Amino acid sequence: MSHVDPLPEELAQLTRAARTAHRANQEHVDSLIRRLERARDALTAQGGTPGDELLSLGSYLKTSNAESAQKHRDWGNAVNKLAKSVDRKYGAPPAPLFPPPPPPPPSTTTTAAATSLEETLLLRRRAQPQPAAAATEQDQAQRLPFSNPETIAALNETIAIHLARIGAFHSLSTFLAESHTPQPPSLTPELLSGLKQLHEILERIRQGDCIRAIEWVEEARRAAADTTDADSDELLFQLRKEEYIRLVLAAATAAPEETHEEDEPMAVIEQPRQDEEDHKEGDPAVAPGTPRQRHKSSLASMSSSVLRTSSSGQHGGHGPVNPHLERALAYGGQHFRPLVLSSPSSSGSSRTALVCSLLTSPLYLPLDRLLSSPYGSLYAPYLASSSSSSSSPTTTPTTPASxxxxxxxxxxxxxxxxxxxxxxxNSPLTVVTDVGGSGALAKIIKVRTVMKEKKTEWSAVGELPVEIPLPLPYRYHSIFACPVSKEQSTAQNPPMLLPCGHVIARESLMRLARGTPTLKCPYCPVVSHFNACVRVHF
Incomplete structure (x- = not known):
C-alpha cells in the first residue's frame, strides 16, 4: 500500500464509512427479522389487531430504510472523494515513453479476392516495401525498448536471477519454459543450489531454529580463515542470542521435570576445580610449567546462580530444576563468552551489557513476571501481539512471535x-523498480517531453539533466548542488553556510561578495559578513 500512503485521511474516512454501512446493514436486517417475527406472533395470536401491527411495521420499515440509505450515501460520498483526490494528486497516466511500433504490412491474401489483373498488380505493388521506408521502420524498431534479441535476453536473465534470489523457483522454471528462454549463463547450477540452501535456512530461522544458520556461519568463518571479521562476528552473536531467547521462552512455557540426584546442573560449562591452595600463585607444590586448571568463568558463575535462584523462586525453596532453563543457561554461558571477548572495542561494552541482561533475565521467571521486569523488552517482540491484546491481565501470552x-x-x-x-x-530488478517508482521515471518523462518541445538534446554522457529523487536506502553519500550556480560541490568548491542558515557554494559566495567583505543572501534580505560563513561537511 505504499503507492497510496499520501492519502491517509481519505482512506481512513472511506474505511470508517464502509464499516459503518456494513454494521448498519447487519443491524437493519437483524432488527427487521425480529419485527417480522413479532408481527407474525401477534397476528397468529387470538384477539390481535392486524391493522395496528401492520401500520407500525410499515412505519418502522420506512424509517430503517431511510437510515440505511443514508449510511450508503455516506459511503458513496467517501468513495467519490477518494477518487477525486487520486485524480487531483496523480493526474492522467503519462504519455508513452517510446513511439508505437510500426503497423504491419498489408496482407497479400487480399490478392485472392481481386477481380481484375490491375487490382492484383496494385495490391502487390503496395505490399512490397520501398527501401527508404524499410530503413525508416528498421530505425524506429531499433529505438523501441527490448526490440532486439540481446536486450530481450538481458531482460529475461535479470528476471530469472531475481526470481531465484527471492526463492520463487517454481515461478522461475515456469518463466523459462513459457518464454522459451534457456538457462542464463550467470545462473549456474552451483549458484542455484546455493540460493535454494539460503531459502531453506531462512525458512528455519523464520520458524525459530537458528542451528543450521549458525553452522553455516561457523563453516564460512573457518573457510575464510578469518574469525575476527566484524560482520560475521555480529551475525553469529545475533544468531546465538536468537537461539538463547528461544530456549528461555521454552523454559518459561514448559513444566519443570524432576531431576535425579546424580544429575549435575551446568555440567557443560562448569570446570573442575581444585583446592584454592593448589592454585595460589607461587605455590611450591605446583611445578613450573604444569598446566593449571581454570576457574569457573564469570558467565558460568552468573548462570549457575541464576539457575539456583530461579528454581527456588518458581518452586518455593529447593524444588526441581527446569531442564529447559538449565539448557538455556548452559548454552549462554558456553557461547556468549568467546563472542564477548572477540567483540570490537567500539561495541564491546554494549555487547557485554546485553549478554549480562540475557543471563540475568531468567531471575524474573515465570513469563508474566519476566515481561513486566526491566528485561521484558528483550522478550516482548517474540510474543504474538494478538495474543497479548486479546488475553486477560491474568493470562500470559505464550504464542511465538510473528x-x-x-x-x-x-x-x-x-x-x-x-x-x-x-x-x-539488492537485486538489480528491485533497484530499478524502487528508483523508477519513487518518482525518477516521471521526472525523466517530463524532461524528455520539455526537451522534445524545445527541440533540444542533452549531450552529457553519464549524467541526467535534472536531479531525481532516490529512496533513502539508495542514498549512499550526500551530494550538494548549489542552488545559485546549479553545480555540484567539490573539494575546491565546498558548500558554505551563511549566518542566516542558507547554504551555497564557495564560488557563488565569492561572486556575490564582489570583492567586498559583506554580501546579501540570495534567498533572504540578511546581509552577512564574508568571514562569518562556515564550511559545511557532508
Missing part, C-alpha cells in the same frame, strides 16, 4: 550469504 521479531536477523543473514555468493545485497 515474522517481525526475526526480520532484521533474516536480512542480516541474507546479506552475508549473498556476499559469500558474490551477489549484491
Amino acid at each position: 515474522l517481525r521479531a526475526n526480520e532484521p536477523l533474516r536480512l542480516l543473514f541474507t546479506e552475508a550469504y549473498l556476499r559469500a555468493l558474490s551477489l549484491p545485497k
Whole structure:
C-alpha cells in the first residue's frame, strides 16, 4: 500500500464509512427479522389487531430504510472523494515513453479476392516495401525498448536471477519454459543450489531454529580463515542470542521435570576445580610449567546462580530444576563468552551489557513476571501481539512471535550469504523498480517531453539533466548542488553556510561578495559578513 500512503485521511474516512454501512446493514436486517417475527406472533395470536401491527411495521420499515440509505450515501460520498483526490494528486497516466511500433504490412491474401489483373498488380505493388521506408521502420524498431534479441535476453536473465534470489523457483522454471528462454549463463547450477540452501535456512530461522544458520556461519568463518571479521562476528552473536531467547521462552512455557540426584546442573560449562591452595600463585607444590586448571568463568558463575535462584523462586525453596532453563543457561554461558571477548572495542561494552541482561533475565521467571521486569523488552517482540491484546491481565501470552521479531536477523543473514555468493545485497530488478517508482521515471518523462518541445538534446554522457529523487536506502553519500550556480560541490568548491542558515557554494559566495567583505543572501534580505560563513561537511 505504499503507492497510496499520501492519502491517509481519505482512506481512513472511506474505511470508517464502509464499516459503518456494513454494521448498519447487519443491524437493519437483524432488527427487521425480529419485527417480522413479532408481527407474525401477534397476528397468529387470538384477539390481535392486524391493522395496528401492520401500520407500525410499515412505519418502522420506512424509517430503517431511510437510515440505511443514508449510511450508503455516506459511503458513496467517501468513495467519490477518494477518487477525486487520486485524480487531483496523480493526474492522467503519462504519455508513452517510446513511439508505437510500426503497423504491419498489408496482407497479400487480399490478392485472392481481386477481380481484375490491375487490382492484383496494385495490391502487390503496395505490399512490397520501398527501401527508404524499410530503413525508416528498421530505425524506429531499433529505438523501441527490448526490440532486439540481446536486450530481450538481458531482460529475461535479470528476471530469472531475481526470481531465484527471492526463492520463487517454481515461478522461475515456469518463466523459462513459457518464454522459451534457456538457462542464463550467470545462473549456474552451483549458484542455484546455493540460493535454494539460503531459502531453506531462512525458512528455519523464520520458524525459530537458528542451528543450521549458525553452522553455516561457523563453516564460512573457518573457510575464510578469518574469525575476527566484524560482520560475521555480529551475525553469529545475533544468531546465538536468537537461539538463547528461544530456549528461555521454552523454559518459561514448559513444566519443570524432576531431576535425579546424580544429575549435575551446568555440567557443560562448569570446570573442575581444585583446592584454592593448589592454585595460589607461587605455590611450591605446583611445578613450573604444569598446566593449571581454570576457574569457573564469570558467565558460568552468573548462570549457575541464576539457575539456583530461579528454581527456588518458581518452586518455593529447593524444588526441581527446569531442564529447559538449565539448557538455556548452559548454552549462554558456553557461547556468549568467546563472542564477548572477540567483540570490537567500539561495541564491546554494549555487547557485554546485553549478554549480562540475557543471563540475568531468567531471575524474573515465570513469563508474566519476566515481561513486566526491566528485561521484558528483550522478550516482548517474540510474543504474538494478538495474543497479548486479546488475553486477560491474568493470562500470559505464550504464542511465538510473528515474522517481525526475526526480520532484521533474516536480512542480516541474507546479506552475508549473498556476499559469500558474490551477489549484491539488492537485486538489480528491485533497484530499478524502487528508483523508477519513487518518482525518477516521471521526472525523466517530463524532461524528455520539455526537451522534445524545445527541440533540444542533452549531450552529457553519464549524467541526467535534472536531479531525481532516490529512496533513502539508495542514498549512499550526500551530494550538494548549489542552488545559485546549479553545480555540484567539490573539494575546491565546498558548500558554505551563511549566518542566516542558507547554504551555497564557495564560488557563488565569492561572486556575490564582489570583492567586498559583506554580501546579501540570495534567498533572504540578511546581509552577512564574508568571514562569518562556515564550511559545511557532508
